[in-house]
Amino acid sequence: MATIYESKTTEIKPFTYRTLLITPDENSEFSIKHSRQQPKHTKKVVLLNLVGRTSTDDIDSYESLEQANLFPLAHHIDNDKQEYEQYSKGLVQHFLFLIELQRLWKSEYDELIDLPRSSRGKFSFRKSDKDTHQYREAQIKALLEPIDPSQAIARTTATEYIGVVVKFYSFQIRNGYKFNKTPFEYEVVSIQYQGDSTSIGAYLGKDVHIKDLRLNLGKSRGNEGGALSSSHKNLNPITNREWQAVRNIPTNTSQVIKNVAG
Structure with missing residues (x-):
């Protein structure tokens, strides 16, 4: 019996994060305590899960997507941001797209002649076959050539969804997650420029992160x-x-x- 997968969110509200400290006691045994630093409070944390259902709609599996959930936690805790609603919608849409890609692949897969599809977190060597670039093309099609005109998405929505995907994978790259191939062309260019009168040094530096995953649509x-x-x-x-x-x-x-x- 085939399992049908979908991405679902879990909300925790309100959410308070306290920094944990691991310290040895007088017997050289480790104990866990909370730091005395001010805890971080946020109104709501939205986490992403992969849910598998049977044909009778019973839950067959329930998996928390750890790599995806580190992103909102860093957004709230490290960056001290409150709002995450649009990011959450963008990630849900992206993972729904990945699930659909996997379903279509399984329906056409021939184990005798076809190579197995890359697992989650791995990308094709060809740019046009990368999941991220296929997702961008799907957003463009949903914007310009919707199957159902009443369900056409707005230009701003498509741009925001692509932006969320870029931020999500950029976050993973910055934190050392190893992909077999990069999700998109990614380059960090260091720019040196002359400091003004308020700067200590004569020259300052800035890193510019360049990605090729964008919609490239003319202004409406x-x-x-x-x-x-x-x-x-x-x-x-x-x-x-x-x-x-x-x-x-x-x-x-x-x-x-x-x-x-x-």
């Missing part, structure tokens, strides 16, 4: 469903027709109606 200029089809996001003086439409909202209708994808 349309108003996406608004009544004024000639409206654009760039700053131009509005026409008399546009002004009358804007003025009609507070004086008459008190509402704005947009028609997006039907």
Whole structure:
């Protein structure tokens, strides 16, 4: 009986982190204590799990994705950030995509002639076959050519989801996680520049992290469903027709109606 996998989140709220210290006592035995440093409080921590279900919807397996969950913990504890909602949505979408890739591969796999698919955390040698780049292409297709227009995603959402994936794998790279091949082209360029009058040194340095995983879409200029089809996001003086439409909202209708994808 085939197991159906899905990514699910677990919320812990509120969440308090206290630094643990391992110290020897007078008998040279180690004990664990909490540091006297101020604990870190956050409203909510969202953790990611891989859940397997049977065809009758019973839970067959439940696995906490440790590498994925180190990311939100560092976001809250190390970076002292509170909000994580958008990051959580982006990671869930990415892992749902990875699960679907695995399902499609299994449906077409022939153990006599095909090589086994790389396990989680391993990437293809070809750029176009990397899971990360396939995910980017899927986001572009969902944005520009959605199967169901009513479920089309916004440009900002696609950009944020790709940004989360970049931050997630960049976090793993910085923390020494070893991939067989990098998730995307990643390079750190050190730039030296002259310091100003407030700097101690004559020259300062800065590391710039360069990745090739981005959407590369032109800026959207349309108003996406608004009544004024000639409206654009760039700053131009509005026409008399546009002004009358804007003025009609507070004086008459008190509402704005947009028609997006039907």
